[in-house]
Amino acid sequence: MRQFYPLKVKDIRQETADCVSVAFAVPQEEAETFQFIQGQYITLRTTISEEEIRRSYSICSSPLDEELRVAIKRVPDGRFSTFANRQLQVGDTLDVMPPDGRFYTTVKAENEKHYLAFAAGSGITPVFSIMKTILQAEPKSKFTLFYGNQRTESIIFREDIEALKNTFLNRLSVYYLLSQEHTGSDLFSGRIDRDRCQVFFKHLVQLNQIDECFLCGPEEMILGVREELLANGLQREQVHLELFGTNAGKRKKQEVNVADSDFQSEISIQLDGNSFSFTMTNPQESVLDAALRNGADLPFACKGGVCCTCRAKVEEGEAEMAVNYALEPDEVEAGFVLTCQTHPKGDRLVVNFDA
Numbered sequence: 001m002r003q004f005y006p007l008k009v010k011d012i013r014q015e016t017a018d019c020v021s022v023a024f025a026v027p028q029e030e031a032e033t034f035q036f037i038q039g040q041y042i043t044l045r046t047t048i049s050e051e052e053i054r055r056s057y058s059i060c061s062s063p064l065d066e067e068l069r070v071a072i073k074r075v076p077d078g079r080f081s082t083f084a085n086r087q088l089q090v091g092d093t094l095d096v097m098p099p100d101g102r103f104y105t106t107v108k109a110e111n112e113k114h115y116l117a118f119a120a121g122s123g124i125t126p127v128f129s130i131m132k133t134i135l136q137a138e139p140k141s142k143f144t145l146f147y148g149n150q151r152t153e154s155i156i157f158r159e160d161i162e163a164l165k166n167t168f169l170n171r172l173s174v175y176y177l178l179s180q181e182h183t184g185s186d187l188f189s190g191r192i193d194r195d196r197c198q199v200f201f202k203h204l205v206q207l208n209q210i211d212e213c214f215l216c217g218p219e220e221m222i223l224g225v226r227e228e229l230l231a232n233g234l235q236r237e238q239v240h241l242e243l244f245g246t247n248a249g250k251r252k253k254q255e256v257n258v259a260d261s262d263f264q265s266e267i268s269i270q271l272d273g274n275s276f277s278f279t280m281t282n283p284q285e286s287v288l289d290a291a292l293r294n295g296a297d298l299p300f301a302c303k304g305g306v307c308c309t310c311r312a313k314v315e316e317g318e319a320e321m322a323v324n325y326a327l328e329p330d331e332v333e334a335g336f337v338l339t340c341q342t343h344p345k346g347d348r349l350v351v352n353f354d355a
């Protein structure tokens with residue numbers, strides 16, 4: 001069930017000058033609820049200056065660590081991330097929604113795969129969890145990571161990654177790129193982009209030996225790298241994407257194609273076996289916002305079409321999404337929507353959060 005649970009902060013570790021990792025104490029009775037898969041995220045909720053704030057953060061620990069830990073990098077004007085970096089203390093309680101997300105692949109001990117990952121900045125968080133898990137749980141698999149940062153001191157988990165390299169000498173390769181510091185090589189001084197990928201794929205990685213790729217970072221980076229991977233023969237289903245540091249919440253939403261005049265739509269929401277109905281009269285409002293305004297307690301986090309927490313299925317009626325960074329084409333085909341981005345197109349819409 002997508003509801004919040006109060007969890008105590010068990011440990012806070014300063015990872016870099018502007019990034020902390022926060023571990024939670026999970027009570028025995030909630031252990032199953034908070035079991036996670038490498039690459040997933042949790043949504044945190046707290047009240048700051050009398051305003052409820054929710055943010056999703058990727059889990060940086062591995063399921064094998066038996067610890068639930070997220071990394072929170074402070075972003076300029078980020079209220080939650082500033083609070084977490086400057087005020088949060090061990091022993092404080094935060095509301096935490098159980099792990100969610102599909103940025104992972106199934107790990108099997110008998111696999112003999114070569115995984116490739118590109119991460120930028122805090123985009124390392126889920127990739128680090130995935131990398132640790134695969135290296136430990138798949139003894140015959142290899143992992144190659146390209147990791148972009150501004151400067152050496154801003155590299156999150158640098159020591160842990162170096163320790164992993166020492167432990168898995170022949171199975172882990174890591175290439176660091178720095179955008180604001182010269183590394184002694186033009187190829188690694190700058191951002192991860194398509195041009196550099198062309199050189200990487202020519203000289204450093206043989207893409208025909210890569211089984212799966214994980215891309216996590218800003219939109220421009222992950223979409224650019226994906227294009228290059230697809231152009232070089234990888235299939236879409238081999239490439240897993242997780243969008244980080246997006247401006248999605250701030251971006252101008254794509255115009256939603258519904259007429260404004262005399263708009264009225266009967267909305268029925270199904271959640272946890274219950275049904276809740278209301279009338280929408282503003283076609284520019286999302287189904288999620290309208291439902292929340294009408295008193296429904298629905299799961300959401302980013303409200304930017306990124307995290308997928310607000311996913312539900314349209315059971316009746318027609319709707320369209322303004323943006324979608326989270327759902328795969330087959331899910332959209334099957335009728336799933338991100339309700340924070342969804343606008344009804346007709347006079348009736350039934351949306352099922354239990355589907």
Ligand code: FES
Nearest residue numbers: 301303306308340
């Ligand atoms: S709340 Fe994150 S995608 Fe809708």
